[in-house]
Amino acid sequence: xxxxxxxxxLNEVARLQGVTKGEAFRAPRWAFPVxxxxxxxxxxxxxxxxxxxxxxxxxxxTAFIIGWVFAIRRYNRARPDGERTWKxxxxxxxxxxxLWAVVSLAVWQLGRPAWVVVxxxxxxxxxxxxxxxxxRARHA
Amino acid sequence: xxxxxxxxxxxxxxxxxxxAMLVAAKWxxxxxxxxxxxxxxxxxxxxxxxxxxAGYATVRKQGHGRSGxxxxxxxxxxxxxxxxxxxxxxxxxxxxxVASP
Numbered sequence: 406x407x408x409x410x411x412x413x414x415l416n417e418v419a420r421l422q423g424v425t426k427g428e429a430f431r432a433p434r435w436a437f438p439v440x441x442x443x444x445x446x447x448x449x450x451x452x453x454x455x456x457x458x459x460x461x462x463x464x465x466x467t468a469f470i471i472g473w474v475f476a477i478r479r480y481n482r483a484r485p486d487g488e489r490t491w492k493x494x495x496x497x498x499x500x501x502x503x504l505w506a507v508v509s510l511a512v513w514q515l516g517r518p519a520w521v522v523v524x525x526x527x528x529x530x531x532x533x534x535x536x537x538x539x540x541r542a543r544h545a
Numbered sequence: 546x547x548x549x550x551x552x553x554x555x556x557x558x559x560x561x562x563x564x565a566m567l568v569a570a571k572w573x574x575x576x577x578x579x580x581x582x583x584x585x586x587x588x589x590x591x592x593x594x595x596x597x598x599a600g601y602a603t604v605r606k607q608g609h610g611r612s613g614x615x616x617x618x619x620x621x622x623x624x625x626x627x628x629x630x631x632x633x634x635x636x637x638x639x640x641x642x643v644a645s646p
Contacts, residue, residue, distance in 0.1 A: 411634050418565040418631060424581055425569035482577035483570040
């Protein structure tokens with residue numbers, strides 16, 4: 406921003422803020438393909454694995470998700486504002502809880518094959534909500 | 546609204562741009578600021594030092610050596626200063642006489 410023109414300065418301020426918000430909510434290209442592949446792999450594994458092994462699989466899955474989230478955070482060169490993130494977190498928590506209840510009911514009723522559906526549902530929810538958050542941040 | 550009400554620290558276009566980016570996020574990394582503001586490392590360091598000295602921004606270093614990162618955040622004082630400065634700029638635009646054809 407080299408200009409001293411007030412109009413141009415105001416436009417540049419708006420542009421830079423939009424770019425920064427976009428960066429704060431951007432996910433790397435590999436993020437969702439990795440999550441989707443891992444979801445299919447894990448829930449597919451759960452269909453055939455013995456019950457005793459599934460418990461350890463769940464621990465590995467939790468570790469993977471935590472690592473995935475930290476990897477995305479490290480990739481971004483702008484961190485989202487805390488207040489906005491907390492608001493979004495509450496919305497995500499609410500929707501995820503409802504989704505969890507619905508898919509748990511499906512698993513209970515339909516058995517192990519439904520676990521793949523569960524994994525895909527959660528992966529789609531993560532992808533969709535992440536994309537929506539980024540879009541809203543850019544257009545705020 | 547007068548020119549005198551503009552903030553002298555963020556009146557400089559590069560510092561105004563940097564503050565605009567800092568208030569849009571919690572933390573912003575040095576290389577991202579440099580790319581978006583299209584300035585050199587040394588120039589950005591100088592501008593960010595001025596913002597930090599004025600109490601408008603704070604700095605945090607993460608890691609060491611080549612993989613180390615430097616992050617900046619706007620302070621509450623900096624956020625208010627930018628808000629007031631942008632409001633002053635808008636007022637200048639609004640108060641400007643309409644050019645005759």
